[in-house]
Amino acid sequence: MKGIIHILARLGRGSIFLTKILSGIPQLFLRFSLVVQQLYSVGVKTLFITMVAGLFVGMVLALQLYYTLSTFGATDTLGMLVDLSLVRELGPVVAALLFAGRAGSALTAEIGLMKATEQLSGLEMMAVDPVDRIIAPRFLAGFISMPLLAGIFSAVGILGAYSVGVDLLGVDSGAFWSQIQAKVDFYDDVFNGIIKSIVFGFIVSWIAVFEGYDCIPTSEGVSSATTRTVVNSSLAVLGMDFVLTAIMYQ
């Protein structure tokens, strides 16, 4: 019983915190350099791991699907299958999981340490709202980065699948692209994938900054908040992915 009330209280605090962040976002456009700095630490630093992971996921997908498809003599559809699975599911989901592990944990640890070393209270003493100055730019940067990272993940994955499928396994290059362009719909597949990644970016950034802001200001509290960020945002992404898929592809 006590546990349930505890969870509900956290959920309530998180929601109130979210409205504070959202009300702080419009004034960020006057000082966009704050967001650019966070785009660097949230987005640019996650770029490398996303591209490498996308490349290997695409290559493995091409290998696995090729061996299954070759038993049906349908290897021409390899490109289409890889594209659909990347654009619809793997791109947004795996990029969001990587983002939670690489950028979300760093956000929580940074904000948590600021709280533990009383930098946030210091800002408040100087009549600077820490939510507007510290939290909102990080949240907005995560929200902007996520769709871009998911798009990069899918695009690199398709190129990886092309290199394995066409150059290594001998699928026809023309069939690879023409099957993709014939069967993958822009609005149903690509656009819905982008919507998914926008939702995931929102969820992961929200959980990360909230856990950091809400943590117990000790070294142990910061470490458990970082763990919670990764666990909770991964589970939230996977659960939300099921809901979104059920809505989008009825």
Added chain:
Amino acid sequence: MFRSVEISVGIFVGIGLAALFMLAMQASNLSSFTNKGAYQVSARFDNIGGLTVKSAVKAGGVKIGQVSNIDYDSETFEAIVVMNIEDKFSRFPRDTIASIFTSGLLGEQYIALEPGGDIKLLGNESEIRFTQSAMVLEQLIGQFLFSKSENNE
């Protein structure tokens, strides 16, 4: 220091937008067919089989458009199929035949247009009068068994 941060963020956003652009143009159907400026023709079929919206419309095996709407007329008990055909292929004679075929043994169904010899052309939003319905596998097997048993007697 801050300058290099700005540049790397610029590169990041640039790569991201390029990736989204590639997904849109190269890895989906956005570039291959647009409904803008397409001209519409409808046709009535007794049975459309597995035809769906966005099925291909082909002439001579070349994709020239797609099915945009399927409806059922409860007065004449026929299916009405509306097709969007690309503008540059709009010069079909009035006695064109529309048939529903299957690509391959288990492939998708599509509409094949066979041009006739009429001098007058099909206008925009006109109706194709000569149609041939889809082959339904169960009907074919039924006919085959029927003719087989007739032969045996």
